[in-house]
Amino acid sequence: MFVRGTTEAINLVAKSWGSKHIGEGDEIVISHLEHHANIVPWQMLCAETGAKLRVAPVDDDGQVLLNEYERLLNSRTKLVSFTQVSNALGTVTPARQMIEMAHRAGARVLLDGAQSVSHLRADVQYLDCDFFVFSGHKVFGPTGIGALYGKPEVLADMPAWQGGGNMIADVTFEKTRYHEAPAKFEAGTGNIADAVGLGAAIDYVQKLGIDNINRYEHELLVYAMRELKTIPRSASDRHRAGQDQRAVIRAGGLPDHRSGRGIEPRRHRRAHRPPLRPAHPAPLRSRSDCAPVTGVLQHARRDRPLGGVVRQLAR
Numbered sequence: 024m025f026v027r028g029t030t031e032a033i034n035l036v037a038k039s040w041g042s043k044h045i046g047e048g049d050e051i052v053i054s055h056l057e058h059h060a061n062i063v064p065w066q067m068l069c070a071e072t073g074a075k076l077r078v079a080p081v082d083d084d085g086q087v088l089l090n091e092y093e094r095l096l097n098s099r100t101k102l103v104s105f106t107q108v109s110n111a112l113g114t115v116t117p118a119r120q121m122i123e124m125a126h127r128a129g130a131r132v133l134l135d136g137a138q139s140v141s142h143l144r145a146d147v148q149y150l151d152c153d154f155f156v157f158s159g160h161k162v163f164g165p166t167g168i169g170a171l172y173g174k175p176e177v178l179a180d181m182p183a184w185q186g187g188g189n190m191i192a193d194v195t196f197e198k199t200r201y202h203e204a205p206a207k208f209e210a211g212t213g214n215i216a217d218a219v220g221l222g223a224a225i226d227y228v229q230k231l232g233i234d235n236i237n238r239y240e241h242e243l244l245v246y247a248m249r250e251l252k253t254i255p256r257s258a259s260d261r262h263r264a265g266q267d268q269r270a271v272i273r274a275g276g277l278p279d280h281r282s283g284r285g286i287e288p289r290r291h292r293r294a295h296r297p298p299l300r301p302a303h304p305a306p307l308r309s310r311s312d313c314a315p316v317t318g319v320l321q322h323a324r325r326d327r328p329l330g331g332v333v334r335q336l337a338r
């Protein structure tokens with residue numbers, strides 16, 4: 024189905040599949056790595072239905088603790104929804120394994136592909152997810168367009184979530200018959216122009232080759248890790264070396280070089296709060312608080328959820 028993006032796709036599943044299949048006492052499992060788009064719709068659904076939201080924790084390097092995750096899964100778990108790649112930490116989750124574990128518990132699984140589609144293969148048959156969602160603008164396409172994949176048998180058991188033109192097979196004042204998916208979930212005139220743009224973006228990625236992209240990005244990571252480790256750690260070290268180095272470790276948002284020298288682990292103000300919220304907050308109050316390398320890295324050590332890359336640099 025075409026949707027506005029990942030957020031709308033998750034809301035569609037929550038409103039449609041969730042309203043039919045989630046009830047009081049049921050449980051929805053997400054992970055500590057989730058974007059707000061994969062938290063808030065489930066909180067809303069839980070508030071409406073009396074279901075419970077459970078959160079699988081991650082370790083100091085931002086990896087999902089699989090034994091803890093497994094302990095959360097039980098016969099009350101109706102849905103597991105998690106990201107394939109974390110927008111805040113870059114963690115690549117063991118999606119296939121987590122999906123398999125959820126299925127063993129009898130749950131359906133939504134995989135958030137917003138951050139994975141431009142970096143990894145999104146083979147929904149191999150992954151065996153029940154839903155897969157992504158946004159066009161994350162894969163070099165336009166904003167305002169994205170997609171929801173669902174297994175046919177799962178989609179067949181979901182009520183329409185919006186009514187209007189295109190989704191109907193027949194309308195009388197007494198009764199309306201709907202199309203099957205995907206049209207059933209695409210009420211109104213579609214976003215044709217952006218769908219064409221998304222098609223062009225996907226052609227571009229396929230021409231480059233997703234495996235080539237993946238390999239090149241890995242080389243960049245290895246290179247960046249090696250070079251960042253050569254940056255002197257304290258202001259006085261830097262002064263002695265006569266260097267004015269600057270490196271930004273992006274945790275999201277647009278690049279912003281105003282904050283001066285050194286390494287700046289960025290904390291996007293809105294999009295990444297749960298994964299980056301420290302267990303014992305010593306918050307960065309403003310971007311300029313981030314400047315000295317040593318200070319930031321010491322902070323990063325205390326600030327548990329900042330995760331693997333910063334942690335490795337801090338060693």
Ligand SMILES: Cc1ncc(COP(=O)(O)O)c(C=O)c1O
Nearest residue numbers: 028029030058060110137138158
């Ligand atoms: C992992 C993840 N999920 C969901 C979203 C929400 O995507 P959108 O705002 O395009 O709906 C984002 C956006 O950054 C994301 O990174």
